[in-house]
Structure formats: structure tokens, C-alpha cells
Amino acid sequence: MTDEIENLNKDLIIPDWINEKYFIEVLAKDEPDHVKVLKFTPVAAIPPGENFTSTMLRIFIKLEMKDGSIKNKTYILKIMLPEDRGGKDFGDFGLFPKEAKMYDTFIPAFEALYKEAGWDIQLAPKCLKTEERNGEIHFIFEDLRVKGFANMDRTTGLDMEHMTASLHKLAEYHAASAVFEEKNGRYPEEFYEGFVTRSCKKFHIDGFRLKERAFKKAMLTWGMKDAQKYVDKFLSKWSHPAEDLLFFLILLIVTV
Numbered sequence: 001m002t003d004e005i006e007n008l009n010k011d012l013i014i015p016d017w018i019n020e021k022y023f024i025e026v027l028a029k030d031e032p033d034h035v036k037v038l039k040f041t042p043v044a045a046i047p048p049g050e051n052f053t054s055t056m057l058r059i060f061i062k063l064e065m066k067d068g069s070i071k072n073k074t075y076i077l078k079i080m081l082p083e084d085r086g087g088k089d090f091g092d093f094g095l096f097p098k099e100a101k102m103y104d105t106f107i108p109a110f111e112a113l114y115k116e117a118g119w120d121i122q123l124a125p126k127c128l129k130t131e132e133r134n135g136e137i138h139f140i141f142e143d144l145r146v147k148g149f150a151n152m153d154r155t156t157g158l159d160m161e162h163m164t165a166s167l168h169k170l171a172e173y174h175a176a177s178a179v180f181e182e183k184n185g186r187y188p189e190e191f192y193e194g195f196v197t198r199s200c201k202k203f204h205i206d207g208f209r210l211k212e213r214a215f216k217k218a219m220l221t222w223g224m225k226d227a228q229k230y231v232d233k234f235l236s237k238w239s240h241p242a243e244d245l246l247f248f249l250i251l252l253i254v255t256v
Contacts, residue, residue, distance in 0.1 A: 004072075005060050009044035014057065017133075018042050018077065023061065026128045026140055031073060034063040038070070045076055046151065053095060055079045058143065074143040075128070080136045092200055096137040098190055103127035103139065106187075110176035121172055 020040040027034060045058035057077040065071055080096055107124050114121040129140040152158055158166060181187060216231045224230065 005041055005043060007043035008047040011048070012044040012055070014042050015079075018057065018059075018079075020061070023059065023075070023140070026075070027061070027063070027073075030128060031063060031065075031071070033066045034071065035066055036064050038062040038064055042077070050151070050154070053081070055081060058145075074146065076125070076141040076143050078139040078141065080138070092203070093195065093197070094190060095195075099139070100130050100132075100137050101188070104130055106177075106180070109180055110173070113176050113179055114172075123169070123173060123176070 020037045023037075023040075027037070039060070039062035041060040042057050043060070045056040055078070057079070059075045059077055061073045061075070063071045063073060080091070103124070104127075107127075110123055111121060125141040125144050127139055127141055129138075131138050152162065219231050220227050
């Protein structure tokens with residue numbers, strides 16, 4: 001099992017509470033015929049830069065079963081970022097409470113609607129546990145890599161086959177969500193706002209300013225004639241209107 005384990009971010013600090021005791025409840029339900037955990041190994045599930053709102057871990061567990069056989073299991077554990085590493089800023093968006101409601105309430109309800117119609121459709125990874133711990137929300141998911149799924153290279157993008165499949169799955173979400181609202185009434189108000197909200201405008205403006213500085217620095221490396229002239233003119237006279245326009249465009253995109 002050790003030879004199969006790949007840690008995609010060796011610099012990631014994994015909290016001590018992530019241990020085999022934390023998985024007792026999940027293993028009891030998911031693998032009721034196991035008798036003990038032989039090895040527990042948590043590693044980073046994704047390399048640096050692939051996810052910025054949470055920490056994703058892949059948990060490798062070697063089990064001894066009742067019949068004496070050995071079984072290897074993997075799970076995905078999603079936890080909130082530490083407060084001093086961006087957790088407080090992203091906590092203000094309320095992303096994790098919304099996600100918990102999705103996995104605990106809405107996704108199971110959406111899938112039930114399809115079953116009522118005679119279709120066995122899975123909309124998302126199976127969420128085996130949702131927990132609030134010391135003010136932080138954590139999720140344990142099935143590892144979809146076992147079923148042959150993999151993350152696409154975000155710098156390359158999707159090919160037509162995978163884009164079509166993604167849009168098809170998105171359509172399944174939208175159809176079920178529309179029928180659910182028709183049958184049950186409005187969703188909680190927080191679901192009518194996206195990632196960008198007016199209450200978090202400062203966070204996005206600060207992020208824009210950071211990107212502006214990085215962009216100006218990059219412009220000097222492009223080999224342009226008189227590059228500094230363009231850098232000096234970059235939003236120099238229109239910085240505040242440009243920021244307001246950027247925020248308006250982002251807000252428009254996520255609310256239409």
C-alpha cells in the first residue's frame with residue numbers, strides 16, 4: 001500500500017486530529033466487516049495551486065477484514081483553511097455552511113426526485129460524513145478516483161467529450177433544482193447569491209489590486225518596446241472606476 005501512496009503537497013501541514021479515530025464512524029457504516037485498522041495515512045489530495053478555498057486530503061486506510069483478508073480503502077477529506085491562512089476571509093463567504101446543506105439536504109433530495117421518475121442518477125460524490133468541529137465544517141467523501149475519475153489539468157481545459165459530459169451533469173442539477181423548488185418553495189436566501197456578494201466587496205477589490213501589481217510586473221517581461229510606459233498608464237487614472245466596473249461585471253455574471 002505504501003508504494004501506491006503519492007503525497008501531492010509535502011509542505012502541507014496535516015492537523016493531528018485527522019487520525020483513524022476520526023474515521024471510526026465512517027468505517028463502521030462503509031466497511032462493517034472490518035475488524036481493525038492496520039495503517040492510516042493522510043496525504044495531500046491535490047498539488048499546490050489547485051484549490052484555494054479549502055484543504056483536500058486523500059486518506060489511505062489498510063483494513064483487516066473478518067475473514068482475515070486485507071482491504072485498502074481511500075477517502076477524500078475536505079477541511080476548512082486555518083484562519084491565519086485565508087480561512088477567516090473565506091469563512092465570511094459562508095461557503096461551507098451552504099455546501100453542508102447541499103450534501104445533507106438538497107443533493108439527496110434531487111437524487112430522490114430522479115429515482116421517483118425511474119432514473120438512478122448520482123449528482124455528486126457520496127458524502128459519508130459532515131461535521132462541525134470547533135466552528136469548522138468538514139466533509140468525508142468517497143474517493144472518485146477508485147471509479148476512474150481524475151482532475152483535469154486546469155491549464156489545458158476540457159476536451160469536447162468531457163465538456164459535453166460536464167454540461168449534461170450541470171443540466172441534471174438544474175432540472176432537479178427547478179422541480180424541487182416548484183414542489184417545496186424557495187431555497188434559503190443564501191442560495192440566491194453566488195461566490196461574489198456585496199458584503200465581501202472589499203475582499204475582491206483587495207484581490208484585484210494584488211493581481212494588478214502582479215500583472216504590471218509581468219508586463220515588463222513581455223519584451224514590449226517602451227513597456228514601462230504602458231505599465232505607468234495601466235489604470236493610473238481610472239483605478240477606482242475600473243475596480244467598480246470589475247466588481248459589477250463579476251456580480252452580474254454570478255447573478256444572471
